[in-house]
Amino acid sequence: MPDDKEAQAWFELGDMPVEEFRTALHRVADWAADYREGIEDLKISPNVAPGEIAARLPEAPPDVAVPFKDIFRDFQKIILPGIVHWGHPAFLGYFGSTTTAPGILGEMLVAALNVSAMTWRTSPAATELETLVLDWLRQMLGLSRDFTGVVYDTASVAVLHALAAARENLGLDARALGLCGRPEVPALRVYASDQAHSSVEKAVITLGIGERNVRRVSSDATYRIGISALRSAIEADLRDGLLPMAVVATVGTTSTTSVDPVEEIAALCHEYRLWLHVDAAYGGAMALLPEGRHLMNGVEAADSIVVNPHKWLFVPLDFSALYVRRPELLRATFSLVPEYLRGDAEQAECNYMDYGIQLGRRFRALKVWMVIRSFGSRGLATRIREHIRLASLFAFWLDADPQFEVLAPVTMAVVCFRIAPHTAGSTRVADEELNGLNRRLVEAVNRTGEAYLTHTTLNGHVAMRLAVGNVLTTARHLTRVYDLIRREAAHLVAAVGASY
Ligand code: PLP
Numbered sequence: 118m119p120d121d122k123e124a125q126a127w128f129e130l131g132d133m134p135v136e137e138f139r140t141a142l143h144r145v146a147d148w149a150a151d152y153r154e155g156i157e158d159l160k161i162s163p164n165v166a167p168g169e170i171a172a173r174l175p176e177a178p179p180d181v182a183v184p185f186k187d188i189f190r191d192f193q194k195i196i197l198p199g200i201v202h203w204g205h206p207a208f209l210g211y212f213g214s215t216t217t218a219p220g221i222l223g224e225m226l227v228a229a230l231n232v233s234a235m236t237w238r239t240s241p242a243a244t245e246l247e248t249l250v251l252d253w254l255r256q257m258l259g260l261s262r263d264f265t266g267v268v269y270d271t272a273s274v275a276v277l278h279a280l281a282a283a284r285e286n287l288g289l290d291a292r293a294l295g296l297c298g299r300p301e302v303p304a305l306r307v308y309a310s311d312q313a314h315s316s317v318e319k320a321v322i323t324l325g326i327g328e329r330n331v332r333r334v335s336s337d338a339t340y341r342i343g344i345s346a347l348r349s350a351i352e353a354d355l356r357d358g359l360l361p362m363a364v365v366a367t368v369g370t371t372s373t374t375s376v377d378p379v380e381e382i383a384a385l386c387h388e389y390r391l392w393l394h395v396d397a398a399y400g401g402a403m404a405l406l407p408e409g410r411h412l413m414n415g416v417e418a419a420d421s422i423v424v425n426p427h428k429w430l431f432v433p434l435d436f437s438a439l440y441v442r443r444p445e446l447l448r449a450t451f452s453l454v455p456e457y458l459r460g461d462a463e464q465a466e467c468n469y470m471d472y473g474i475q476l477g478r479r480f481r482a483l484k485v486w487m488v489i490r491s492f493g494s495r496g497l498a499t500r501i502r503e504h505i506r507l508a509s510l511f512a513f514w515l516d517a518d519p520q521f522e523v524l525a526p527v528t529m530a531v532v533c534f535r536i537a538p539h540t541a542g543s544t545r546v547a548d549e550e551l552n553g554l555n556r557r558l559v560e561a562v563n564r565t566g567e568a569y570l571t572h573t574t575l576n577g578h579v580a581m582r583l584a585v586g587n588v589l590t591t592a593r594h595l596t597r598v599y600d601l602i603r604r605e606a607a608h609l610v611a612a613v614g615a616s617y
Contacts, residue, residue: 124137128182128184129181129182130182131182133185137185141185141189144189145189146225149221153204153216153218153221156202156204156205156206156589157205157206157207157589159202159205159566160202160566160567161201161202161205161207161208161563161566161567161568161569162201162202162563162564162566162569163198163199163200163201163566164564164566165198165199169199170195170196170198170199173195174191174195201569203216204216204587204589205569205587205589206587206589206590206591206594207567207568207569207590207594207597207598208568208569208587209568209569209570209583209584209585209590209598210569210570210571210582210584211571211584212399212428212429212531212584212586213429213504213530213584213585213586213587213590214586214587215426215427215428215429215430215431215432215433215434215586215587216433216587217431217432217433217488217491217492217588218491219484219487219488219490219491219492220431220432220433220484220487220488221433222484222487223483223484223485223486223487223488224433224484226483227479227480227481227483227484230480230483232480233476233477233478233479233480234247234469234478234479234480234481234482235458235468235469235470235475235476235477235478236458236461236462236464236465236468236469236470237461237464237465237466237467237468238460238461238462238464238465238468239461240480241465243480243482243483244465244467244468244469246480246482246483246486247268247469247481247482248266248467249482249486250482250485250486250489251265251266251267251268251438251440251482252266253489254266254424254426254430254438254485254489255440257404257405257489257494257497258401258404258405258413258424259404259410259413260416260417260422260440261417263417263442264422264440264441264442265440265441265444266438266439266440266441267438267439267441267444267447267469267472267473268436268437268438268439268469268478268481268482269437269439269473269475270435270436270437270479270481271316271425271435271437272314272316272396272398272423272425272428272437273314273316273319273320274437274473275398275421275423275437275438275439276316276317276320276365276394276396276423277316277319277320277323277324278439278447278450278451278472278473278474279320279363279392279394279420279421279423279439279441280307280317280320280321280324280326280362280363280392280394281324281447281450281451282392282420282421282441282443282446282447282450283362283363283392283394283420283421284305284324284326284362284450285446285449285450286392286420286446287305287360287362289302292449292450295325296325296326297325302360303358303359303360304326304327304330304359304360305326305330305359305360305361305362306330306331306332306351306354306359306360306361306362307321307326307330307331307332307362307363307364307365308331308332308334308347308350308351308361308363308364308365308391309331309332309333309334309342309364309365309366309367310333310334310335310336310340310341310342310343310367310370310377311333311334311335311336312336312340312342312367312370312371312372312373312375313333313365313367313370313396314367314370314371314396314398316396317331317365317396318331326362330359332350332354334346334347334350336375339375339525339526340370340372340373340375340525340575341375341376341377341378342366342367342377342378342382344378344381344382344385347364347382347385348385351385351389351391361389361391362391362392363391363392363393363394364382364385364386364391364392364393364394365394365395365396366378366379366382366383366393366394366395366396366415366419367395367396367397367400368395368396368397368400368401368403368412368413368416369397369398369399369400369401369403369412369529371399371573372525372533372573372574372575372580372582373524373525373526373531373533373573373575374399374400374525374527374528374529374530374531375525375526375528376400376412376528378415379395379413379414379415379416379418379419380414380415380418381415382415383415383418383419386418387418392420392421393418393419393420393421394419394420394421394422394423395416395419395421395422395423396423397413397416397422397423397424398423398424398425398428398437399425399428399429399529400412400413400529401413401422401423401424401425402424402428402429402430402497402501403501403529405430405494405497405498405501406498406501406502409501412528419442420441420442420443421439421440421441421442422439422440423437423438423439423440424437424438424440425437425438426438426485426488428586429501429504429530429586430488430497431488431492431497431500431588432484432485432488433484435481436481436484436485444472447472447473448471448472451471451472451473451474452471452472454471458470500588501530504530504585504586504590505527505529505530507530507585507590507591507592507595508527508529508530508531508532508583508584508585509527510592510595511532511583511585511595511598511599512527512532512534514599515532515534520536520537520538520539520606521534521535521536521537522534522535522537524575524578524580525575525580530584530585530586531582531583531584531585532582532583532584533573533575533580533581533582534580534581534583535551535555535578535579535580535581536551536554536555536558536581536602536606536610537551538554538606538610548577548578551578551579552577552578552579553579554609554610555572555578555579555580555581556572556579557609558581558602558605558606558609559571559572559581561605561608561609562598562601562602562605565601565605567597567598567601568597568598568601568602570582570583571584581602583598
């Protein structure tokens, strides 16, 4: 225990003596518990203008140490008012929030440990727990032992690594030689549906393949990739002397959660010898349900599959699991051991730094281990099933209301819908006007701070999009959101001269 003088000296250099740290930790822990307990009463999104929060903070860093109580006070007074409360049960944007108590506790412990899981030696338990939770997850997803997992921060980074391995798989020695200044190398082509996530483009931009070499193939009426259109695109590229490399199939697209016909895509990939990457970042969670596993049919034939527990498996940001059939290929693509790590790297077979561009790696596995143990696979499945029930219930209300249209099948926990009121003569308001109306309605709902939705565009129609993914969300919240949407709609539709 430091004496007063020592404690003062310590404080002046930053950090804090252990007793003060203990007090601060308790305060933060209490705050986190209170925050979650009272989150429902908070306004979800702040009405602040860009730059408003930053303007309340000093431009220059402090010269001398600031006591934690002052920092914490500013966190509450300045930072919190600029926060969107993703953990609020009526936050229904994107894929919802996956904050859970065991997830928060896991993050706290990881912050205290602050180890790097780059080699086994740099923290044996971090590497071994990562291997273990990836295998638990593999089993829960129903994937065979043919797949080996690696953790990245996000699905965007996972697809980047998957496509890097796919590029290496072409035998062009792109790792050593790159792609530039090689006239003998044709343009590489990657195929995905018009509903696939934009991370596919980000990956090919980074890999030097070029954004224009992503062929977006049209989807059908249910937003699934058209197989004959995919075949035609590949054939056309072959005729043009281009080099088809990979297909990205999606199980649970971002807008509607549609599921591409993976079995048929896999057969096509086999025929043309293309890499198959399955983006099950969101939809992979469905595999935990016996009644949902069929959505992953065909995935077993993939070369790589990504599943994001931070999207629907109640793990806080971030944790993305990439499963690959040939981990040795990923390793051959990325393994590069600098001299100063050679000793560490030689200690064990598995050093996760070999499987990606990152060297320092957070100990992400701990929170996942805690979440899976806290919920059990049955608990996880029950939550997922409940979210699907809630989304279906919401869609049922909309279906029964003549002013709303559900714009896509509800297969998971996302509902895409729009308000389409009638004019006095009982004709529909024109589409262009409807688009503006629906866009404004999302904004109006979000401005209230009582709910948070996002929007998407489907076949030219602006759709409101509601996603259930939070363990705190119940039917009571959805009832309120439905009433809120109707209330805000009533104000807006009057302005377009329609009845509601
Ligand atoms: N894939 C799908 C289907 C998504 O919806 C998203 C994001 O929402 C991503 C990939 C990218 O996820 P991440 O934020 O983990 O990069």
